Amino acid sequence: MKQVWICLAATALFGSQTAIGAEIAPADVKFQDMTIEQSLTGVAGNPEEGAKILASRSLGNCLACHAVTPLAKEQFHGDVGPALDGVADRWSATELRAIVVNAKHVFTKETVMPAFYSLDVGVRVREDLVGKTILTAQQVEDVVAYLQTLKETN
Ligand code: HEC
Numbered sequence: 144m145k146q147v148w149i150c151l152a153a154t155a156l157f158g159s160q161t162a163i164g165a166e167i168a169p170a171d172v173k174f175q176d177m178t179i180e181q182s183l184t185g186v187a188g189n190p191e192e193g194a195k196i197l198a199s200r201s202l203g204n205c206l207a208c209h210a211v212t213p214l215a216k217e218q219f220h221g222d223v224g225p226a227l228d229g230v231a232d233r234w235s236a237t238e239l240r241a242i243v244v245n246a247k248h249v250f251t252k253e254t255v256m257p258a259f260y261s262l263d264v265g266v267r268v269r270e271d272l273v274g275k276t277i278l279t280a281q282q283v284e285d286v287v288a289y290l291q292t293l294k295e296t297n
Contacts, residue, residue, distance in 0.1 A: 166280045169262050177249045178237035183260065183280035193289025196282050203259070203278065203286060211293070224256060229295035239290045243283050259283060 165185045172179060197205040198217040206214060208223035234242065242249050245263075246256035259278040278286065 169260055169276050172244055172260065174241055174245075174248050177241055178235070179240040179244055180237050182284060183240070183244075184284055186281060186284065188281075188284035188286070188288025190285070190289040190292050192282075193285035193287070196278065196286050197289060202282065205286075208256070213293075227290065227293055230293045231291045232295050234290075236287060236291055240283065240287045243278075243286050243290075259286075 167181065167183045172183070173181070194214060196203045197211060198214050200207070200218075205211070205227070206218045206220040208221045210220045210222060210226040210228070212226070212228050214220075230239070238249065242256075244260040245258035246254050247258060250256065257277060260276045260280065260283050262274065262276065
C-alpha cells in the first residue's frame with residue numbers, strides 16, 4: 144500500500160512539472176489551415192538535435208519512411224513517404240511544423256505518418272505512449288529547424 148502512494152505522489156509531481164513553462168500543450172496547438180504559426184516553445188529549434196531525432200528509431204524514426212540524403216549514412220531508410228531532400232523549398236517553416244505536429248491536418252486523415260505532437264496518435268498506439276506525445280515540443284522545433292536546412296540548392 145505504501146508503495147502505491149509513493150508511486151501516485153511521484154506521478155503527481157512529474158505531471159505538474161511537465162505543465163510548467165511556456166510550452167503549448169498538445170491539445171492547445173492552433174492550426175491555421177495547414178500551418179502552425181507559433182513556435183511550440185518560444186525557443187529556437189536546434190537543427191543538429193533535429194537531425195539526431197530524425198535518425199533515432201525511438202524518437203522520430205523518420206528514416207523508416209523517408210530518405211534524407213545528408214543522413215543516408217545513419218540508417219537504412221524506407222520509401223513509404225517522399226524523400227525529404229529539398230523539402231524546405233516545398234513547404235514553409237510553419238507548414239513543416241504542422242506536418243510534424245499532426246500530419247493528418249495537412250495530408251489526409253488516412254495518412255500513415257504518425258502525429259508526433261498529439262495525444263491522438265491513432266489506434267495502434269504503443270501502450271507506453273498512451274497519454275504522451277511521441278516527441279516533446281522542443282524536439283518538434285528541433286526537427287522543424289533541421290527540415291528547414293533541406294534545400295535543393297545545398
Ligand atoms: C510511417 C511512415 C512515416 C513516418 C515514420 C514519417 N513519415 Fe513523413 N510522410 C509519410 C508519408 C506517407 C508522407 C506523404 C503524405 C501522405 O501520403 O500521407 C509524408 C510526408 C512528409 C512530409 C512532406 C514531404 C513532401 O515532400 O511533401 C514531411 C516534411 C515529412 N513527412 C516529415 C516527416 C518527419 C520529420 C518525420 C519524423 C519526425 C516523418 N515524416 C515520419 C510517412 C511517414
